[in-house]
Amino acid sequence: MxxxxxxxxxxxxxxxxxxxxxxxxxxxxxxxxxxxxxxxxxxxxxxxxxxxxxxxxxxxxxxxxxxxxxxxxxxxxxxxxxxxxxxxxxxxxxxxxxxxxxxxxxxxxxxxxxxxxxxxxxxxxxxxxxxxxxxxxxxxxxxxxxxISYEEGALLEPLSVALHAIRRSQPSLTPGSRILIMGSGTVGLLVAAMARINGASDITIADISQRRLEFAQTTEWVTRTVLVPLKRAKYGEDPELVYAKDTASELVKAAKMDQETYAGFDVTYECTGVDTSIQTSIFATRPGGKLVMVGMGKPIATLPIASAMTREIDLVGVFRYCNTYPEAIRMVGSxxxxxxxxxxxxxxxxxxxxxxxxxxxxxxxxxxxxxxxxxxxxx
Amino acid sequence: MxxxxxxxxxxxxxxxxxxxxxxxxxxxxxxxxxxxxxxxxxxxxxxxxxxxxxxxxxxxxxxxxxxxxxxxxxxxxxxxxxxxxxxxxxxxxxxxxxxxxxxxxxxxxxxxxxxxxxxxxxxxxxxxxxxxxxxxxxxxxxxxxxxISYEEGALLEPLSVALHAIRRSQPSLTPGSRILIMGSGTVGLLVAAMARINGASDITIADISQRRLEFAQTTEWVTRTVLVPLKRAKYGEDPELVYAKDTASELVKAAKMDQETYAGFDVTYECTGVDTSIQTSIFATRPGGKLVMVGMGKPIATLPIASAMTREIDLVGVFRYCNTYPEAIRMVGSxxxxxxxxxxxxxxxxxxxxxxxxxxxxxxxxxxxxxxxxxxxxx
Amino acid sequence: MxxxxxxxxxxxxxxxxxxxxxxxxxxxxxxxxxxxxxxxxxxxxxxxxxxxxxxxxxxxxxxxxxxxxxxxxxxxxxxxxxxxxxxxxxxxxxxxxxxxxxxxxxxxxxxxxxxxxxxxxxxxxxxxxxxxxxxxxxxxxxxxxxxISYEEGALLEPLSVALHAIRRSQPSLTPGSRILIMGSGTVGLLVAAMARINGASDITIADISQRRLEFAQTTEWVTRTVLVPLKRAKYGEDPELVYAKDTASELVKAAKMDQETYAGFDVTYECTGVDTSIQTSIFATRPGGKLVMVGMGKPIATLPIASAMTREIDLVGVFRYCNTYPEAIRMVGSxxxxxxxxxxxxxxxxxxxxxxxxxxxxxxxxxxxxxxxxxxxxx
Amino acid sequence: MxxxxxxxxxxxxxxxxxxxxxxxxxxxxxxxxxxxxxxxxxxxxxxxxxxxxxxxxxxxxxxxxxxxxxxxxxxxxxxxxxxxxxxxxxxxxxxxxxxxxxxxxxxxxxxxxxxxxxxxxxxxxxxxxxxxxxxxxxxxxxxxxxxISYEEGALLEPLSVALHAIRRSQPSLTPGSRILIMGSGTVGLLVAAMARINGASDITIADISQRRLEFAQTTEWVTRTVLVPLKRAKYGEDPELVYAKDTASELVKAAKMDQETYAGFDVTYECTGVDTSIQTSIFATRPGGKLVMVGMGKPIATLPIASAMTREIDLVGVFRYCNTYPEAIRMVGSxxxxxxxxxxxxxxxxxxxxxxxxxxxxxxxxxxxxxxxxxxxxx
Ligand SMILES: NC(=O)c1ccc[n+]([C@@H]2O[C@H](COP(=O)([O-])OP(=O)(O)OC[C@H]3O[C@@H](n4cnc5c(N)ncnc54)[C@H](O)[C@@H]3O)[C@@H](O)[C@H]2O)c1
Ligand SMILES: NC(=O)c1ccc[n+]([C@@H]2O[C@H](COP(=O)([O-])OP(=O)(O)OC[C@H]3O[C@@H](n4cnc5c(N)ncnc54)[C@H](O)[C@@H]3O)[C@@H](O)[C@H]2O)c1
Ligand SMILES: NC(=O)c1ccc[n+]([C@@H]2O[C@H](COP(=O)([O-])OP(=O)(O)OC[C@H]3O[C@@H](n4cnc5c(N)ncnc54)[C@H](O)[C@@H]3O)[C@@H](O)[C@H]2O)c1
Ligand SMILES: NC(=O)c1ccc[n+]([C@@H]2O[C@H](COP(=O)([O-])OP(=O)(O)OC[C@H]3O[C@@H](n4cnc5c(N)ncnc54)[C@H](O)[C@@H]3O)[C@@H](O)[C@H]2O)c1
Ligand SMILES: [Zn+2]
Ligand SMILES: [Zn+2]
Ligand SMILES: [Zn+2]
Ligand SMILES: [Zn+2]
Missing domain, CATH: 3.90.180.10 (Medium-chain alcohol dehydrogenases, catalytic domain)
Structure with missing residues (x-):
């Protein structure tokens, strides 16, 4: 050689x-x-x-x-x-x-x-x-x-993660869905872009950083941004997960769904990996909805699992992607x-x-x- | 009373x-x-x-x-x-x-x-x-x-048919998909609109009427229009379905897919109900793809069923709609x-x-x- | 009246x-x-x-x-x-x-x-x-x-929960699947019966009670029973979830899958509601598998969520049942x-x-x- | 070498x-x-x-x-x-x-x-x-x-076709389903075996050959056998498909479903490839049901497509199999x-x-x- x-x-x-x-x-x-x-x-x-x-x-x-x-x-x-x-x-x-x-x-x-x-x-x-x-x-x-520029070509990789997340949310994501994205980083924003392309009518994105949300507003992918308070309770401090419940309520309210019988987002994409955010995601999703877990954080989390289970909210993970490039190239290329x-x-x-x-x-x-x-x- | x-x-x-x-x-x-x-x-x-x-x-x-x-x-x-x-x-x-x-x-x-x-x-x-x-x-x-104007409100009904067609095509329709729509009438056009909203990157619409295609071009929903020849063979005239095969080849070529190994559209929406069009739809769909039948025509049709079966193209029908209005209203309203x-x-x-x-x-x-x-x- | x-x-x-x-x-x-x-x-x-x-x-x-x-x-x-x-x-x-x-x-x-x-x-x-x-x-x-006797008629209710659990595991449960059931109570046993009927080839049922397992052995629904140690760590005692990891390993070994590349059960049915059992269930399921949560326990649980997420194990809940009676009656009646x-x-x-x-x-x-x-x- | x-x-x-x-x-x-x-x-x-x-x-x-x-x-x-x-x-x-x-x-x-x-x-x-x-x-x-004997090992191949057919019928086939199999050859019988294993409660198998049906009765896979008349109309002889409609009615009646609102089988497996049999299969399936096409016959068939479409009966083909051997071995081996x-x-x-x-x-x-x-x- x-x-x-x-x-x-x-x-x-x-x-x-x-x-x-x-x-x-x-x-x-x-x-x-x-x-x-x-x-x-x-x-x-x-x-x-x-x-x-x-x-x-x-x-x-x-x-x-x-x-x-x-x-x-x-x-x-x-x-x-x-x-x-x-x-x-x-x-x-x-x-x-x-x-x-x-x-x-x-x-x-x-x-x-x-x-x-x-x-x-x-x-x-x-x-x-x-x-x-x-x-x-x-x-x-x-x-x-x-x-497709080389830069966009490089971006196809994180875009693939987002596309895979969208596919993993099928058949819950349908044109007209209302979705929540936790975390306005690169991944969260690309999920927003993909969900927008996939028909979501109403996209709420939440972050603890106002700057990140300001950036999100410069895209045309999100319907609204919501600043959520940063508070990571030490263990034992918040055994009832009051923080997550309250935050979920605020998000549901911001999306004007609080008066509905099955209040909550159709699909939630967790893109921070932070445990309080996963908790919030469960509380903020509607019965029969889906929580797509994209963020990677600590290996073990404290979760309100009964809230997911008794409302049959499916928890599905996203690990990288497969079979995404041809479609991602077509999307960006067109x-x-x-x-x-x-x-x-x-x-x-x-x-x-x-x-x-x-x-x-x-x-x-x-x-x-x-x-x-x-x-x-x-x- | x-x-x-x-x-x-x-x-x-x-x-x-x-x-x-x-x-x-x-x-x-x-x-x-x-x-x-x-x-x-x-x-x-x-x-x-x-x-x-x-x-x-x-x-x-x-x-x-x-x-x-x-x-x-x-x-x-x-x-x-x-x-x-x-x-x-x-x-x-x-x-x-x-x-x-x-x-x-x-x-x-x-x-x-x-x-x-x-x-x-x-x-x-x-x-x-x-x-x-x-x-x-x-x-x-x-x-x-x-x-939403009253006129748009009335249009939610045919839009519901289109939305139902989109849902029936899951999980085959994904952002980046290439799709074919046979028939550029109200239903075909609304399917195009819904498929566009649902991420299809490349939308070919075919009709026998040039005027209908011209109208299609005034929307932003289709990638290209293809005029297909009107020819409804009398029985026995075209036992090998040469018309449909040729038309399918033309459509695949128009969409620049003819050099590919698995040439054919990911999903085809048949919106005419005409039997030659259903035949064409089968030939034009890729292995593992889906044919969504929306058009309603004669009750009995001659179909190249082996072509669908051996390539595992699913044939799914669309009969009106269910559970579409909330989402359709959100889409149009936003x-x-x-x-x-x-x-x-x-x-x-x-x-x-x-x-x-x-x-x-x-x-x-x-x-x-x-x-x-x-x-x-x-x- | x-x-x-x-x-x-x-x-x-x-x-x-x-x-x-x-x-x-x-x-x-x-x-x-x-x-x-x-x-x-x-x-x-x-x-x-x-x-x-x-x-x-x-x-x-x-x-x-x-x-x-x-x-x-x-x-x-x-x-x-x-x-x-x-x-x-x-x-x-x-x-x-x-x-x-x-x-x-x-x-x-x-x-x-x-x-x-x-x-x-x-x-x-x-x-x-x-x-x-x-x-x-x-x-x-x-x-x-x-x-169908009246007694069996009454049993159609918990059987419905089990049937719903089976349906919720689609399409992961296929004839030939290897499954795990945590908890050999009425619900766990009925899930075993339904999974057996639905083609599972290899059914491992685990419990902390030897008597319960002995009863399970008198049915023809399970392939093997495994006694798992009762140990509910107080918080902080087992931050790495060693108990659950070890128990999962034992279960995988008992089912003779430990030498395989993707060791783990195709589908796990959690029928105790106990948090250590849910943890064990996650560790014991194979990549791309499914965890069906039937048991109801404390509202909040500590879970090895990264293990589920990075291996794309879906977590789906079961809340009672719907559309089960006609099928359940046919099954039992025949x-x-x-x-x-x-x-x-x-x-x-x-x-x-x-x-x-x-x-x-x-x-x-x-x-x-x-x-x-x-x-x-x-x- | x-x-x-x-x-x-x-x-x-x-x-x-x-x-x-x-x-x-x-x-x-x-x-x-x-x-x-x-x-x-x-x-x-x-x-x-x-x-x-x-x-x-x-x-x-x-x-x-x-x-x-x-x-x-x-x-x-x-x-x-x-x-x-x-x-x-x-x-x-x-x-x-x-x-x-x-x-x-x-x-x-x-x-x-x-x-x-x-x-x-x-x-x-x-x-x-x-x-x-x-x-x-x-x-x-x-x-x-x-x-598993060598003979059974050889039979894993056609069994794989049957298993693939079962998977292709998901999620329509559920424990308690009532199914129809057209054709009591090796493939039809293996589909019966797989459907039985997958929970079908009521399995009707139809053939034009009494001997084939007698053989079917020696297995424990079928609930009932129905002899259907052999009549392949020349084209034009039966434009309304009366033969297929009548045969479907007989089959539905034999399965004691004729008094029901949604009369028809949940899933039908066509295992002959003969066009009259495919026609019968469509008429015999219930609204929202599925027709799995396993048989291979003439490339072109005359089908009552509107009956399938307006009742949203999905037509899915089966072409050989994939990913079946591990499960098939486990089934037969156990x-x-x-x-x-x-x-x-x-x-x-x-x-x-x-x-x-x-x-x-x-x-x-x-x-x-x-x-x-x-x-x-x-x-
Ligand atoms: N699943 C996969 O295959 C995959 C692939 C790539 C990245 N990831 C993961 O996705 C996550 C996001 O990646 P990224 O590149 O966008 O990261 P990033 O750090 O750019 O973005 C994360 C965002 O989350 C926000 N955030 C943090 N805590 C929050 C909270 N409690 N509530 C709301 N928002 C909060 C941060 O302010 C930040 O804007 C990371 O955890 C990363 O490891 C997963
Ligand atoms: N499934 C349902 O629930 C549902 C609901 C509404 C309408 N429909 C059916 O959908 C179909 C379309 O409805 P529409 O209102 O758009 O009708 P339309 O008449 O406005 O449009 C049909 C289009 O198909 C074209 N066409 C005819 N033959 C063709 C061929 N061989 N190849 C290509 N194009 C051809 C026509 O030129 C026309 O533009 C009709 O069959 C209608 O019955 C079904
Ligand atoms: N999801 C639903 O709709 C639904 C419906 C009915 C029952 N349930 C729940 O299902 C669960 C089972 O119900 P059941 O009637 O069979 O109860 P049960 O008490 O008869 O059985 C539970 C079994 O789990 C065993 N067990 C306890 N801890 C264990 C551990 N750590 N590891 C392994 N096994 C353990 C027990 O020994 C017992 O045999 C309960 O939590 C019940 O609330 C849910
Ligand atoms: N899809 C695939 O991958 C695949 C694989 C293997 C076989 N096949 C096909 O499956 C079919 C069955 O295969 P086989 O080996 O069991 O064949 P076979 O010849 O042993 O059995 C076919 C049965 O159908 C019966 N039959 C014929 N016409 C009928 C009618 N009108 N109504 C009812 N029954 C009728 C015959 O009497 C016979 O018993 C064949 O068409 C074969 O080509 C498909
Ligand atoms: Zn209700
Ligand atoms: Zn290959
Ligand atoms: Zn590999
Ligand atoms: Zn009704």
């Missing part, structure tokens, strides 16, 4: 991003070689950067971050017939095994053999796209038309998601990756801007 | 509409009395008018037509608490029995005891809304906000269906109902305009 | 059952009058008896208990055509409003206007069947063939649930109701027998 | 089966080498044998028939870790591409790249199992326990399908394959025995 050198922004330790030169093999039988032109930085990248770990997954060797990306093809493997040099492509971050039980059942996002970019879950780690050049399996490389580009707030060159992370981290913690998506490196 | 007089446009025989004065009882326990302000004329009304029958249902006594309507409340029955005089309302045309097996299973559109307005299916017939005043069961009366009003092409006063029918009939047969929905204003 | 006297076993206070004579009106327009021949006592009846309350619902006036019953018709209301005196019938315990949003959507078990027998949820309370004679709405009265009668362990006369409750209460607390269903024969 | 010789029963022309010696390579990276111990002959094999073609697929080169098989492992490829020599296995007849759109969506039975055994659909043809030794991809090789072995009516040695085909062919055409499954070759 011939090898060529390429530059990569490598996470070598907590808060330590270095530009290194690596060697890349020629693309394999079913691979294409791609130059990433835009790479988004998302929450999990920031976790790796800030803590040298993301939840349970600890970085044990230098890791290239970034799993939201689009670029162009520079070389094709010997068995590749449907791609050619120069093709503009979006890169699907995970490559499943394709043959296990989950893969065969059409739920490849749950594949145990999944190789997911920029993740320390497995060892050796699976490198991400924050670099000059990568080899990618053709089956998870998707051509994008000229009407102009169906206007305003998508707004989610990119800052742009950097690859060699400035370190700075990008520093700013993004501050952005999240201090300024409350949806800055988690925004790093765009060019060669 | 007190009775008051009211004027009605009554179908007394083939092509014979007369203005008559009828007596109306006070609204019953759970009824409201409503003044219809807008009444649409749809295809089945025209059939009754033109032939004195609609398919198998023959008019055996004078019948008031019209089942698409909205108006305002003028009186409420003794048991009514949630409506008051002056409320603006849309009228759901069918009142099911509420207790039979179908009703209890949530499919009240299939209720055997259904009383459907302006229909000669049962005897005595069930009168429609083309009159000055009707009594209506509160459970099937729906308040509309000021943002501005979610811009351009809806366009579907009303002419307006008449109740006393001119005869003329309205004459024009609508000609409009359908000769001029090819989507005139089947005529707005009828009363004093 | 004519009235006639009848005897009833009335709960007049905590642990105070009295035989009283009440007056009964003639059956209304759509009612039949029924003599209950068998009345089961279930957990909620015992709660009312033992505590004068069932969870949040406190008995505020004398209440006739019993909502599992079958009997024969002694009189029919003026509008009734499909029942005649002497008909053997099973009584569906809840009468929904039939017209609200939930009723129209086919989920009448969630109806806010539901009148449910032997429940103190609403005031005035809704009396149960522990009496000589009741009036019952025809729409919720179901004829039973001679092949001999499809052999061994059902075994669930009735004791029989009493109406006048001995007090004793029945005493024994049933002891039975539950001390002897661990599934005595919660007691047969009550009347003269 | 080393090669070894093996004997095969090869179809060399119409009605011409010859025993030939072929050369077999060592098993590939992910393959096992298997000795088929039992091979079923099914309808499509008989078609190839009798006509040198199966529908559109014409035999263009010598073809080894047989796609229902089980045997034991004699060698494993270099990459195989989960099989060892001596393992008893059932062979899944189709190997899909694993990466196309259909494969990724979990519907690999619709894969365009499917390699299906004993089929002339593609060229070069894909050989079947009627031979001494085959190489098979591990992902489609399934271990069977000792409780004794869940007693009587399965009965479906094997004759046994032959591989060298007598020619005779087997002759008898099977006569059996089908003249004697009406379910002899289509029966060829069992031993090494």
């Amino acid at each position: 011939k090898k060529m050198g390429f530059e990569a922004a490598v996470l070598c330790g907590k808060k330590e991003i270095r530009l290194e030169t690596r060697a890349l093999e020629d693309p394999g039988e079913d691979e294409v070689q791609v130059v990433p032109k835009a790479i988004g930085i998302c929450g999990s990248d920031l976790h790796y950067y800030a803590h040298g770990a993301n939840g349970l997954f600890v970085v044990k060797e230098p890791l290239i971050l970034g799993h939201e990306s689009a670029g162009y093809v520079t070389a094709v493997g010997p068995g590749v017939t449907n791609f050619k040099i120069g093709d503009r492509v979006a890169l699907e971050a995970g490559t499943p095994c394709s043959t296990c039980k989950m893969c065969r059942m059409g739920r490849y996002n749950l594949c145990d053999g999944m190789q997911f970019r920029s993740s320390a879950k497995r060892f050796p780690h699976c490198d991400g796209y924050l670099c000059e050049r990568v080899n990618q399996h053709v089956d998870f490389t998707h051509k994008i038309p000229d009407s 102009g169906g998601v206007p305003g998508l580009g707004k989610l990119v707030t800052q742009r950097y060159r690859l060699e400035d990756a370190r700075e990008a992370f520093e700013v993004a981290e501050r952005g999240q913690d201090e300024e409350g801007r949806p800055g988690c998506l925004g790093e765009q490196g060019t060669a | 007190k009775k008051m007089g009211f004027e009605a446009a009554v179908l007394c025989g083939k092509k014979e509409i007369r203005l008559e004065t009828r007596a109306l009882e006070d609204p019953g326990e759970d009824e409201v009395q409503v003044v219809p302000k807008a009444i649409g004329i749809c295809g089945s009304d025209l059939h009754y008018y033109a032939h004195g029958a609609n398919g198998l249902f023959v008019v055996k006594e004078p019948l008031i037509l019209g089942h698409e309507s909205a108006g305002y409340v003028t009186a409420v029955g003794p048991g009514v608490t949630n409506f008051k005089i002056g409320d603006r309302v849309a009228l759901e045309a069918g009142t099911p029995c509420s207790t039979c097996k179908m009703c209890r299973m949530g499919r009240y559109n299939l209720c055997d005891g259904m009383q459907f307005r302006s229909s000669a299916k049962r005897f005595p017939h069930c009168d429609g809304y083309l009159c000055e005043r009707v009594n209506q069961h509160v459970d099937f009366t729906h308040k509309i906000p000021d943002s 501005g979610g269906v811009p351009g809806l009003g366009k579907l009303v092409t002419q307006r008449y006063r109740l006393e001119d109902a005869r003329e309205a029918f004459e024009v609508a009939e000609r409009g359908q047969d000769e001029e090819g305009r989507p005139g089947c929905l005529g707005e009828q204003g009363t004093a | 004519k009235k006639m006297g009848f005897e009833a076993a009335v709960l007049c206070g905590k642990k105070e059952i009295r035989l009283e004579t009440r007056a009964l009106e003639d059956p209304g327009e759509d009612e039949v009058q029924v003599v209950p021949k068998a009345i089961g006592i279930c957990g909620s009846d015992l709660h009312y008896y033992a505590h004068g309350a069932n969870g949040l619902f406190v008995v505020k006036e004398p209440l006739i208990l019993g909502h599992e019953s079958a009997g024969y018709v002694t009189a029919v209301g003026p509008g009734v055509t499909n029942f005649k005196i002497g008909d053997r019938v099973a009584l569906e315990a809840g009468t929904p409003c039939s017209t609200c949003k939930m009723c129209r959507m086919g989920r009448y078990n969630l109806c806010d206007g539901m009148q449910f027998r032997s429940s103190a949820k609403r005031f005035p309370h809704c009396d149960g069947y522990l009496c000589e004679r009741v009036n019952q709405h025809v729409d919720f009265t179901h004829k039973i063939p001679d092949s 001999g499809g649930v052999p061994g059902l009668g075994k669930l009735v362990t004791q029989r009493y006369r109406l006048e001995d109701a007090r004793e029945a409750f005493e024994v049933a209460e002891r039975g539950q607390d001390e002897e661990g027998r599934p005595g919660c269903l007691g047969e009550q024969g009347t003269a | 080393k090669k070894m010789g093996f004997e095969a029963a090869v179809l060399c022309g119409k009605k011409e089966i010859r025993l030939e010696t072929r050369a077999l390579e060592d098993p590939g990276e992910d393959e096992v080498q298997v000795v088929p111990k039992a091979i079923g002959i099914c309808g499509s094999d008989l078609h190839y044998y009798a006509h040198g073609a199966n529908g559109l697929f014409v035999v263009k080169e010598p073809l080894i028939l047989g796609h229902e098989s089980a045997g034991y492992v004699t060698a494993v490829g270099p990459g195989v870790t989960n099989f060892k020599i001596g393992d008893r296995v059932a062979l899944e007849a189709g190997t899909p591409c694993s990466t196309c759109k259909m494969c990724r969506m979990g519907r690999y039975n619709l894969c365009d790249g499917m390699q299906f055994r004993s089929s002339a659909k593609r060229f070069p043809h894909c050989d079947g199992y009627l031979c001494e030794r085959v190489n098979q991809h591990v992902d489609f090789t399934h271990k069977i326990p000792d409780s 004794g869940g399908v007693p009587g399965l072995g009965k479906l094997v009516t004759q046994r032959y040695r591989l060298e007598d394959a020619r005779e087997a085909f002759e008898v099977a062919e006569r059996g089908q055409d003249e004697e009406g025995r379910p002899g289509c499954l029966g060829e069992q070759g031993t090494a």
